[in-house]
Amino acid sequence: MTRKYFKHCADSILGEGLIFLEATGDEITRQVEIYGDSIIWCDKEGQSDDRFMLADQPLSIIGLGAEHEIPAPDFEVVWSQARKSQ
Structure with a gap:
């Protein structure tokens, strides 16, 4: 299945920020959310x-x-930063 990567603006309890998503087909498989100094990862x-x-x-x-699509390497940089920040 094809993987695609996305970036979009979002609001949360932490304020305004950005969400980065990895999707395999129609399923979200990894995501990073950045709100100011808070970087959250999920998989x-x-x-x-x-x-x-x-x-x-x-x-x-x-x-x-x-x-909203971004290149895979752009997502991987954000993913790596998010995982290292924890």
Whole structure:
């Protein structure tokens, strides 16, 4: 299955920020959320902050399109930073 990567703006209990997603087909498999100095990661194995869970809606429902796509290496840099910050 094809993997795609996305970046979009979001609001949470921590304020305004950015969400980075990895999707395999229609399923979100990894995500990073950045709100100011807070960097949260989630995948199928767990998450760094129990207040934030891996998106369980299919990509097709979330409504991200080509304008939100980013290259895989851009996602991997953010993912690596998020995992190291914990």
